[in-house]
Amino acid sequence: MSALFGNYGQRRAQIVKGQGTVVEDANGKQYLDFTSGIAVVSLGHAHPAIVKALQAQSEQLWHISNLFDIVGQEKVAQKLVADTHFAHAFFCNSGAEANEAAIKLARKYTGKHHIITFEKSFHGRTFGAMSATGQSKIHNGFGPLVEKFTILPFNDVAALEAAIDDSVAAIMLEMIQGEGGVNSVTPEFATAIATICEEKGILLIVDEVQTGIGRTGTRYAYEQTVLKPTIVTLAKGLGGGFPVGAMLGIAELYDTFNAGTHGTTFGGNPLAMSVAEVVLEHVFEPAFLQQVQELSHYFVEQLTQQLPSSYTIQGKGLLLGIGCGETEVAPYIAQAEEKGLLLVGAGPTVIRLLPPLTVSKSEIDEAVAILKTILL
Template identity: 75%
Template sequence: MGALFQNYARRPIAIDKGEGTVVFDTNGKRYLDFTSGIAVCSLGHAHPAIVKAIQDQSEKLWHISNLFESPGQEQLAASLVKDTHLSYAFFCNSGAEANEAAIKLARKHTGKHRIIVFEQSFHGRTFGAMSATGQDKVRNGFGPLVSEFITLPFNDVEALKAKADDSIAAIMLEMIQGEGGVNAVSEEFATAIKEICETNNILLIVDEVQTGIGRTGTRFAYEQTVLKPNIVSIAKGLGGGFPIGGILGTAELFNTFNAGTHGTTFGGNPLGVAVAQTVIDHIFDEAFLQAVNEKSAYLVKKLQESLPENYTIQGKGLMLGVGCGGVEVAPFITKLDEAGLLAVAAGPKVIRLLPPLTVSYEEIDEAVEIFKNVLVG
């Protein structure tokens, strides 16, 4: 045993290098990476534009702190809120940090403390984000959590109506529950949330850490619904592999996060911002997003043709979940590794497919063939 804490159930694979969708382990074995670092490597591994952005910025400035003006942050913020109802951004280092900021902002702005969250959700492992997460396996063993989170069944309109009133500061949810099984918000539930928030003066926090930045075929997944969130948390795909997160907020929230109310040492550092701007410049292109949707449709079609009828396919864009007839998927994940396809579970009974948004049709064909051979034989 080495010097690391054993808090990860690591697979016996050490990835050494990668390019695009393809990675190699230290033994030289080739894999198709349909995890993308869990929806992080949005432009694939070692994308030339990202490599250049890091190289160029590293020769100028790595860190200066948020004591000083940041033209790079200003440009990135403007790019993220352009043509949306959102107005301002705050940058941090991860999705958990982004959700902590969202929770703090909602409570401070409203003066209220109660936040509605949902079963099977995942918002991070810091104390506030963990308290908002609707999975006991994430929360057990850490003692008293942050109070005032009300956990309700996902997509249950009546349960939401029974608890939501003007004492609630915010409703917080994922458009698609990534860790919870690739469960998407229903149209009925989205409509109910919109009406309840408007009627009771409740803020809406949408966690787009996994679904955002083109993963579901639009810039943000909420754009495919009637929802207009007050706060959107982002991370993962924003940096294409470089650690950066943030929140986007509406104009009404501007004066709530004034000087000294929240901060971070490394958040929005020049390296992270340069990479994120490069990622946004690629992904927020209309033709790029259209290609994501076309690849998604192709991947779904190929899976449907290759898998038994009792297997389910859910999700959007290149965030797809495959339910394997109600059986545990852990053994399948191991066999996929052995066959050269990296995937990740979404709960005990769903396999999550998260290829880079740049995945090719040939790579999709190869992945589906491996998938079929392992799952069906």
């Protein structure tokens, strides 16, 4: 029996090596990785610039407490807030931690505890983030959740308007529900949220843990909508594979998180910041983001042309989904792995496609060819 807990449903392949979009298992078999570690390996596996930065930093300083100034944090924060309405950043180690920080910040700033979230959302597995998540399978077995979260139907303007009262501190949502089925916010819903937040003085928390850092073809997915969040949370692609999370906030929130109100031992350590700086130098370049948009267009075009119309193509950028109606996708994912393509689901009936942002058109062609053999 393993010395590990069995909380992960592990796949057959034991991956031991990766370069770009290609990974290799312990038996020497190669796969196209269209999971990217679940939207994490944004520049592909073992990107030379990331490797170089991490090696250089490892020879200088791995860790120092946040009681001291960590130079890299200011550099990365400046890159994250540049040309946005945000003013400040807080660094942590994961998306769940970033969302916990956002929940705490919103509650402390407003003095209110009521936060609205949505069905099929996913915000993390720590208690606050889990309570915000709109999926019962994430809640089951853990007893009473954190109070004052109201979970509403996604993209339902009437339900949202009916739930708004003076007790609401914040609305919290994803631009695309990556775990919940690759469901995008509709323009109508985004407009309704923007209006409600402005008229009622309600904070808006946008969880960009999966959609941020170029994944949808812009720096942040909210930039493709009318929304202007008060707080944004980030992780996954920010570190290109190294654990790092972040929360961005507007200037008015600065005094809420004064010394001692919130913290983390490892968050924003020099290793993480050295990697995040390199990722942002690449991904935030306009030409890079334009390439992501072009690759997305090509990918969607190939899927639409080569798969039957019974399958729906969902999402934006390189966060795409293949909706399979009522058909469970787990067998498809297992078959793809056998044929050399790594995929992940988004709920029971959607195949999620998350290649590195550096994927090539030829690799997209190869993935589509494998998908055809499985889905036709």
